[in-house]
Amino acid sequence: MSGDGVREVGVADAVALARDGYRVIDVREKSEWDAGHVAGATLVPLADVPARIAEVVSDKTTPLLVHCAVGGRSARALSLLAQMGYTNVVNLKGPISQWKEAGGEWEEPPQLLSPLQTRRYSRQMLIPEIGAEGQRRLLDSRVLLIGAGGLGSPIALYLAASGVGTIGLVDDDVVEESNLQRQVLHGVDRIGMRKVDSAEKTLHGLNPETRVVKHPERLTADNVERLIAEYDVVVDGTDNFDTRYVLNDAAVRLRKPVVHGSIYRWDGQVTTFVPFEGPCYRCMYPTQPPPELAPACDVAGVLGVLPGIVGLLQANEVFKLVLGAGQTLAGRLLMFDALGTNFDEVRIWRDPACLACGESVVQAPTAQSAVAIGR
Amino acid sequence: MSTIRIPPVLREETGGSRTVEVRAATVAEALDELFARHPELRQRVTQEGGELSPFINVYVNDRDVRYRDGLATEIGPDDTVILLPAMAGGAR
Numbered sequence A: 001m002s003g004d005g006v007r008e009v010g011v012a013d014a015v016a017l018a019r020d021g022y023r024v025i026d027v028r029e030k031s032e033w034d035a036g037h038v039a040g041a042t043l044v045p046l047a048d049v050p051a052r053i054a055e056v057v058s059d060k061t062t063p064l065l066v067h068c069a070v071g072g073r074s075a076r077a078l079s080l081l082a083q084m085g086y087t088n089v090v091n092l093k094g095p096i097s098q099w100k101e102a103g104g105e106w107e108e109p110p111q112l113l114s115p116l117q118t119r120r121y122s123r124q125m126l127i128p129e130i131g132a133e134g135q136r137r138l139l140d141s142r143v144l145l146i147g148a149g150g151l152g153s154p155i156a157l158y159l160a161a162s163g164v165g166t167i168g169l170v171d172d173d174v175v176e177e178s179n180l181q182r183q184v185l186h187g188v189d190r191i192g193m194r195k196v197d198s199a200e201k202t203l204h205g206l207n208p209e210t211r212v213v214k215h216p217e218r219l220t221a222d223n224v225e226r227l228i229a230e231y232d233v234v235v236d237g238t239d240n241f242d243t244r245y246v247l248n249d250a251a252v253r254l255r256k257p258v259v260h261g262s263i264y265r266w267d268g269q270v271t272t273f274v275p276f277e278g279p280c281y282r283c284m285y286p287t288q289p290p291p292e293l294a295p296a297c298d299v300a301g302v303l304g305v306l307p308g309i310v311g312l313l314q315a316n317e318v319f320k321l322v323l324g325a326g327q328t329l330a331g332r333l334l335m336f337d338a339l340g341t342n343f344d345e346v347r348i349w350r351d352p353a354c355l356a357c358g359e360s361v362v363q364a365p366t367a368q369s370a371v372a373i374g375r
Numbered sequence B: 001m002s003t004i005r006i007p008p009v010l011r012e013e014t015g016g017s018r019t020v021e022v023r024a025a026t027v028a029e030a031l032d033e034l035f036a037r038h039p040e041l042r043q044r045v046t047q048e049g050g051e052l053s054p055f056i057n058v059y060v061n062d063r064d065v066r067y068r069d070g071l072a073t074e075i076g077p078d079d080t081v082i083l084l085p086a087m088a089g090g091a092r
Helices: A011-019 A030-034 A046-056 A072-083 A115-120 A131-140 A152-161 A195-206 A224-229 A241-254 A305-323 B008-014 B027-037 B039-045
Strands: A006-009 A023-026 A064-067 A089-092 A142-146 A166-170 A211-215 A233-236 A258-264 A267-273 A332-337 A342-347 B002-005 B019-022 B056-060 B080-085
Touching: A006 A011, A011 A064, A011 A089, A030 A115, A030 A131, A046 A072, A064 A072, A072 A089, A115 A131, A131 A305, A142 A152, A152 A166, A152 A195, A152 A305, A166 A195, A195 A211, A224 A241, A233 A241, A233 A305, A241 A258, A258 A305, A267 A305, A305 A332, A342 B080, B002 B027, B008 B039, B008 B080, B019 B027, B027 B039, B039 B056
Parallel strands: A006 A089, A023 A064, A064 A089, A142 A166, A142 A233, A166 A211, A233 A258, B002 B080
Antiparallel strands: A258 A267, A267 A332, A332 A342, B002 B019, B056 B080
8 A cells, every 4th residue: 555546455455445435447348347346336448448537537536446357457457547647546456256245335237148148248249239138139039040051051050159049940851962062050971961950960069058949841831820930030041932922921920020031143132021011022022933933052053152141141130130220121122243242232112012911911910029120 | 325134043045144235215115125135035024915024023223113114114324224033042
């Protein structure tokens, strides 16, 4: 305790100083603060100290108690504060986790996340639109992927990695060698395995917390409502028009947002259909084209990275739907040309004459959805 | 010259061309010139009687001509006409 204004104290002494009126400055990261902090403390992460401290503490003689998790970052904060002319600063050298035991007052938000979750997702929780609450939404969200193939692979990988709590997979195929060029959920040792089983294995390796629900069946008019009913968002990565129209009509009836993606050779398209708020697939194409107008990958070919790019644009839409952040592609069709590396978009409108969502359709009462719809 | 953008599923009919430049004042004129050069496209883009096929959307820049004046929608030399058939290509 010298007169140079730079001192170190243990937890018990620090608690006493806080009681005596020392202003407590927490220089940890926001995600650490969110998990619990000293009552009445002010958060100024170490990196922000030079820019923000003057507006937080204008009087440089104010007695300050600075702490981080164990005393390292706060020691650095102390040298910065000394350089800036703060004269009465004390560093808490010791684990802040003992603050409560030492009799200090501690504030904890209702526990949104476990410590493991807070660590795992810290990088995305730093984003203002996400934070602990957004992460909780992701963990509580249920997303159904139609297809665990080219588009489904990158989507499932990134949704699982980021903590989407439940991922449903609808796919009745088995892994084939010719899939591996683009279907990165699967590997050589999975050839012959059901895609849903292979996907589950990969996703659990990536994030054991993610619940993977396997639906080893093909989406049909008979099972579509049962399949989508339990989910908040449906991601369409189907390869045929039959499925696409069946899915569209059921999703409109059940008011489930559908993130649509399609790919062909070097070209991809993405949009988001939000029932009754934006157009649906039938608003764009009222009736199903004949099969000869719909060549699939096995006939037409597809560039390996294309489902990666288009799939991740779809995953991005899922995040925004779940978080209620930003603008989705509702009402816009985004087109990607990989050969020229061009993005383009056209506007799509709700068709008043649409058989699925037009004026003739009696609107069902709004279904209670856990998902906020981004606008 | 206005530009007509040919979607990937119709490029076989244009011998691989991704765009076709036309001199036209309306969408109908642009399509007529396109069909004159690539006759096989006519039956993919229009129905009997000359109306647009329901399986294909036509945009002038980012606007669907269904919500403008259809085939009579006017176009200028800097406009792009986009033909957009439903695309199934997918996951499996």
